């Protein structure tokens with residue numbers, strides 16, 4: 256199936272509304288016709304996913320999302336399916352009222368949903384409660400309906416947006432429908448791809464409603480979705496010096512694990528040489544664990560200087576600690592000219608001593624580290640991850656990776672990409688150290704900070720998805736190394 260146009264473009268709700276308006280005002284397509292096409296697209300999707308469905312429940316809200324539901328219900332009746340439709344209390348206006356009237360004129364019955372109601376026995380539930388117009392958490396009988404839908408074993412198709420999910424940010428202010436399929440219309444809303452969205456959207460299908468390409472002309476998306484990529488084939492005359500030299504700095508006494516994972520990830524992702532600057536007490540363990548790493552005992556900045564001269568990229572922070580030793584090495588690294596990736600305590604030190612980077616820099620915070628870097632609560636970070644990742648990139652003049660469900664990468668020029676891969680198994684110790692090493696290796700092989708961060712996040716998440724075949728529990732960071740090598744060389748993981 257040829258890729259949907261714009262299937263990798265992500266829009267804000269305001270941008271989608273502007274596209275709606277353009278379709279109606281500039282292309283002369285009535286809003287009711289858009290609603291009909293949305294309903295037809297969603298109904299076709301329902302028939303494709305559940306071809307044996309004979310009876311559906313449709314739950315309509317008080318706006319145009321509900322309007323979509325009424326028209327889908329009318330189409331299902333015309334196709335001979337059994338339809339039970341419930342409506343939330345609320346006055347319908349405009350196209351939604353016309354849609355309800357059309358449903359009724361075809362003989363459809365509208366039942367008021369209230370506490371006395373219950374979920375009927377159907378093959379599929381259709382969620383047409385709220386779409387892009389959600390303004391707060393569903394409450395009262397709407398909330399109870401969402402809870403009932405999630406408690407039922409019957410599959411759910413969500414129209415446009417799972418009700419209760421914020422289409423702009425992926426935040427869930429309260430209860431939200433956990434859909435099996437979300438059929439989204441005209442343009443992909445950016446909130447379907449980050450924050451809590453992954454727990455609610457199920458399989459996302461984008462339907463452009465057969466609108467002409469001209470509709471999108473001049474409408475720059477707010478963000479884009481990453482696409483699978485790998486590194487070009489290596490030159491036949493490559494030697495270990497031609498693929499860069501990563502210097503991983505970290506590993507306070509007794510914390511060798513993180514810096515080892517970072518260094519090994521850099522090797523696995525193709526860096527020509529990887530050195531590790533760490534505490535003397537870690538050297539034996541590191542050499543025993545991974546002799547391909549060149550481990551150096553560095554007890555202070557003077558011992559770091561010669562290593563900095565030989566390195567092309569620095570990876571600073573895994574297991575670094577925030578003590579005098581770690582702080583001294585961190586300061587020396589920031590003052591050097593090499594491109595660098597900052598993670599873990601390298602970020603916590605930055606939060607204490609903000610710094611605008613002149614050299615190419617990639618920051619890789621999880622929401623907790625981002626909270627410290629921006630001086631705002633984690634809840635506010637997660638309430639609008641797009642704003643947070645942009646703020647990080649701008650404040651530090653760096654490329655910022657905001658890790659978590661639906662990792663985002665921002666450039667300080669405003670560009671943002673979202674990662675559609677990854678899984679909860681990756682929320683385990685060491686995964687961040689591996690990502691730091693991968694990004695450092697891509698920088699070492701000639702990528703600029705933006706491409707190294709985007710490709711690194713994508714490869715890391717795809718490797719995590721490949722490694723999780725045996726189950727999400729017990730996934731170790733080092734389990735990513737094998738699929739990572741396959742992916743980075745353009746093979747199937």
Ligand SMILES: NC(=O)C1=CN([C@@H]2O[C@H](COP(=O)(O)OP(=O)(O)OC[C@H]3O[C@@H](n4cnc5c(N)ncnc54)[C@H](O)[C@@H]3O)[C@@H](O)[C@H]2O)[C@H](O)CC1
Pocket residue numbers: 271275289290293316317318319320321322323384385386387388389390391392393394397414415416440441442
């Ligand atoms: N994008 C497209 O091309 C199309 C969009 N359509 C559909 O229209 C909805 C957006 O419709 P809208 O009327 O703006 O809002 P909603 O239907 O999402 O919300 C209904 C209404 O409910 C009120 N409300 C919001 N949150 C709550 C709440 N928590 N509790 C109670 N009431 C709430 C608010 O007043 C809203 O206006 C879009 O998603 C598409 O499904 C077109 O029909 C098809 C093409």
Ligand SMILES: [K+]
Pocket residue numbers: 320382383384385386413414415416417418
């Ligand atoms: K919905």
